[in-house]
Amino acid sequence: MSQTLQNRASPDAATQLDIYRRMIRIERNDDATRTQIRRGRITAPYYSARGQECIPAGISSLLNDDDKICTIYRGIQDMVAKNMPLRPLWAEICGRVDGTCKGKGGPMHLTHPETGVMVTTGIVGSSMPIANGFAWASLLDGTKQVTVAYFGDGASNIGAFHEALNLASVWKLPVIFVCANNGFAEHTRYENGTAVDQISKRAIGYGMPGYTVDGNDPLDVYAHAHAAIERARAGEGPTLLECKTFRFMGHVFGDADGYMTKEEKAEAMAKDPLPLFRQKLIDDGVATAEQLDALTAEIEAEVNDAIEYAMSCEFPSDDELRRDVFAEEIPA
Numbered sequence: 001m002s003q004t005l006q007n008r009a010s011p012d013a014a015t016q017l018d019i020y021r022r023m024i025r026i027e028r029n030d031d032a033t034r035t036q037i038r039r040g041r042i043t044a045p046y047y048s049a050r051g052q053e054c055i056p057a058g059i060s061s062l063l064n065d066d067d068k069i070c071t072i073y074r075g076i077q078d079m080v081a082k083n084m085p086l087r088p089l090w091a092e093i094c095g096r097v098d099g100t101c102k103g104k105g106g107p108m109h110l111t112h113p114e115t116g117v118m119v120t121t122g123i124v125g126s127s128m129p130i131a132n133g134f135a136w137a138s139l140l141d142g143t144k145q146v147t148v149a150y151f152g153d154g155a156s157n158i159g160a161f162h163e164a165l166n167l168a169s170v171w172k173l174p175v176i177f178v179c180a181n182n183g184f185a186e187h188t189r190y191e192n193g194t195a196v197d198q199i200s201k202r203a204i205g206y207g208m209p210g211y212t213v214d215g216n217d218p219l220d221v222y223a224h225a226h227a228a229i230e231r232a233r234a235g236e237g238p239t240l241l242e243c244k245t246f247r248f249m250g251h252v253f254g255d256a257d258g259y260m261t262k263e264e265k266a267e268a269m270a271k272d273p274l275p276l277f278r279q280k281l282i283d284d285g286v287a288t289a290e291q292l293d294a295l296t297a298e299i300e301a302e303v304n305d306a307i308e309y310a311m312s313c314e315f316p317s318d319d320e321l322r323r324d325v326f327a328e329e330i331p332a
Contacts, residue, residue: 003200003209009226010219013286015061019218020281020292022057023274025299026077029086032303033076033093033107037253041311042094044107047074051216051248054273055180056081058221059148062229066143068116068134070127071150073108074180075120078150084112086306096313103316104324118147125155128164128177135173135238146174146232153242154185156199165206165240174232176225177240180215182247187259203240215243216273248272 011019030050036042060081063069071078079089092099093107100110108122119130131149138145155161156179168175179199183190196202203210209231214220221243228239246268250257257265281287287295 003203003211005211005224005227007227008223011061011222013284015222016219016281016286017295019054019057019061019222020277020287021295021299022060022081022083023053023218023277024296025302026053026057026080027274028296028299028303029080030077032307034249034253036307044093044095045073046107046253047251048249048253049074049077049180049247051268051272052180052182052245053077053081054218054221054277055178055215055243055245056150058218059176059178059225061222062225063116063146063148065115067145068118068131068138068147069150070119070121070131070134070147071117072120072124072127072152072155073122074152075127075150076107076110078148079110079112079115079117079120082115082117084110084115084117086302087309088112090306090310091313094310094313095315096310097316097320098310098313102320102324103313104320125151125158125160127151128155129160129167131175131177132164132168132173135168135175135232136171138174139171144174144233146176146229148176148178150178150180152185153179153181153183153190153194153199154188155179156202157185157194162202162206165203165208165238168238169206169208172235172237174235175238176228176232177238179240179242180245181242182245184247184251184259186251187255189259198242200240200242206240208238208240210240211242213241213243215245216271218273218277 030048056078069078069082088100092101092110095103097103100112110120121127128149131147135147185193198212200210200212211224213224224241282289
């Protein structure tokens with residue numbers, strides 16, 4: 001069995017509301033992205049993380065701006081949860097010159113160091129060794145910064161996973177490995193491609209804590225992330241968090257998701273974490289329905305503003321084709 005967390009931290013009312021804000025920001029941004037693709041306003045590969053909002057929202061509520069994340073092609077949710085501004089994000093999604101990578105990276109290659117969004121990679125699992133590099137720099141600099149590496153369950157079967165966990169443990173790096181286990185590695189069901197029943201068990205072989213977390217419960221995510229981040233800041237090394245969740249959409253936009261049964265998908269969507277957490281906040285007196293509606297309207301306005309801003313930006317010029325590839329001569 002995976003390890004059991006002791007001394008669980010609980011977020012106060014303000015933090016719970018902040019977690020919900022991040023979840024709604026992810027969901028509204030995801031819905032808008034899929035809508036713009038369907039309408040033909042943008043053409044881009046897109047990997048929806050709908051249903052997985054609790055994971056980055058709960059974790060980012062504990063991170064500072066100078067804490068870093070390394071994520072993957074399904075990682076726009078991780079950036080949005082880290083409070084990356086939406087205008088440059090959308091400009092990049094739309095391939096415009098005012099995007100975070102001058103419109104040359106698109107939705108699979110976004111970055112925003114100002115908020116700690118260091119890299120998005122299209123290579124499965126490569127977020128982990130890169131995160132080790134940032135964590136090693138933090139260790140050398142003597143800061144208390146931590147780095148979070150996001151990846152999916154399929155990535156736990158590649159070499160980089162094992163190499164990264166081993167080195168992070170040897171060097172006691174301040175890194176948190178976060179596996180969003182949604183049960184499907186691209187188009188392959190978990191049980192058909194992974195021998196171990198809990199990915200968190202693999203932490204044992206590398207001498208670090210490993211927890212299986214309810215990735216659909218933001219409070220459970222928060223508690224485990226709090227412990228992992230505190231451990232990292234204290235110089236005690238890395239932690240592996242396996243966050244069990246469900247991906248409402250197919251692997252990539254347009255995927256028919258035939259590898260999911262209609263029954264399990266319907267069951268998962270009936271337990272959508274967003275409305276469940278909303279109701280909990282209301283029941284617990286954290287916020288009223290009217291306050292949460294106003295928050296959603298505010299976020300929708302932010303998303304719509306970012307879309308219209310991006311659409312008004314210019315496309316990169318032909319001169320940009322060879323820029324940012326080779327070093328340019330610096331004038332004396």
